[in-house]
Amino acid sequence: xxxxxxxxxxxxxxxxxxxxxxxxxxxxxxxxxxxxxxxxxxxxxxxxxxxxxxxxxxxxxxxxxxxxxxxxxxxxxxxxxxxxxxxxxxxxxxxxxxxxxxxxxxxxxxxxxxxxxxxxxxxxxxxxxxxxxxxxxxxxxxxxxxxxxxxxxxxxxxxxxxxxxxxxxxxxxxxxxxxxxxxxxxxxxxxxxxxxxxxxxxxxxxxxxxxxxxxxxxxxxxxxxxxxxxxxxxxxxxxxxxxxxxxxxxxxxxxxxxxxxxxxxxxxxxxxxxxxxxxxxxxxxxxxxxxxxxxxxxxxxxxxxxxxxxxxxxxxxxxxxxxxxxxxxxxxxxxxxx
Ligand SMILES: [Zn+2]
Numbered sequence: 001x002x003x004x005x006x007x008x009x010x011x012x013x014x015x016x017x018x019x020x021x022x023x024x025x026x027x028x029x030x031x032x033x034x035x036x037x038x039x040x041x042x043x044x045x046x047x048x049x050x051x052x053x054x055x056x057x058x059x060x061x062x063x064x065x066x067x068x069x070x071x072x073x074x075x076x077x078x079x080x081x082x083x084x085x086x087x088x089x090x091x092x093x094x095x096x097x098x099x100x101x102x103x104x105x106x107x108x109x110x111x112x113x114x115x116x117x118x119x120x121x122x123x124x125x126x127x128x129x130x131x132x133x134x135x136x137x138x139x140x141x142x143x144x145x146x147x148x149x150x151x152x153x154x155x156x157x158x159x160x161x162x163x164x165x166x167x168x169x170x171x172x173x174x175x176x177x178x179x180x181x182x183x184x185x186x187x188x189x190x191x192x193x194x195x196x197x198x199x200x201x202x203x204x205x206x207x208x209x210x211x212x213x214x215x216x217x218x219x220x221x222x223x224x225x226x227x228x229x230x231x232x233x234x235x236x237x238x239x240x241x242x243x244x245x246x247x248x249x250x251x252x253x254x255x256x257x258x259x260x261x262x263x264x265x266x267x268x269x270x271x272x273x274x275x276x277x278x279x280x281x282x283x284x285x286x287x288x289x290x291x292x293x294x295x296x297x298x299x300x301x302x303x304x305x306x307x308x309x310x311x312x313x314x315x316x317x318x319x320x321x322x323x324x325x326x327x328x329x330x331x332x333x334x335x336x337x338x
Contacts, residue, residue, distance in 0.1 A: 003027065005051075009035065053151060084117055110137065119141065126148045127149050162189070163189065166195050173295065230287070232283075
């Protein structure tokens, strides 16, 4: 943990400044120690260089285990593709050159697929995840003065509000117990003039009542290892079938998309084992995550409006995407205690 991050951290319960006790590492690269809130007498550990603000066991445990299992299968750099980069800039409409030297907050970074993109553009990135995926993210992307990792909760972010030029949150909101409550915390982190981009899975009849929903009745109740084995076996069955269907003229593409497996045709040039791992990850993600609360365009537009943002856009891409900017004249909410 570096000083740049420490200056931005606040107690997630009362937003007071935190005292720092260093147990290992120099002051600008703390490896182990404690953050103390003098206001509500709470202590938060720093373990492996990452400040931790969540219970050791939490509802996102399966995410952490998933990212641990599939660390490399999500990174553009590992796959040799631009899939995550394309999605990042398509959904945000931000320009790569605008991110240079700016501060970007990514909520729900997972193993770092989008963190990597923002970092490559020259941004100072604070990557936050609730689960132990934050450790996979750090293993994937390593240490750099512009990369900061936090294990924290979207519902009570351990950050001083109003400090970020950009805030993004992808693939997270529909996996929360309460998507709207999670979203409400994001605009608070923007500086005046700062920009927000989020996405959320759309409501789809087939997803709600199709095979995936039936499989989830089983897989969300199984122990993690069994659920993982089931998801892997299902992927091994469906991936070859998906390829065969893809070669059929006219209706092949449509039939492909009816299968309860994520399409991987954009990865056709990648190594077969990595494509298989990526398909397994997507399957596990579909079948094993505890919550699935999709949204709709109207709700996302209303969330952005309720947050007082301007230049609001909400549209349905593959996912529902929402964007907005904090008005330049809007004063930033001050911490409750500083
Ligand atoms: Zn406190």
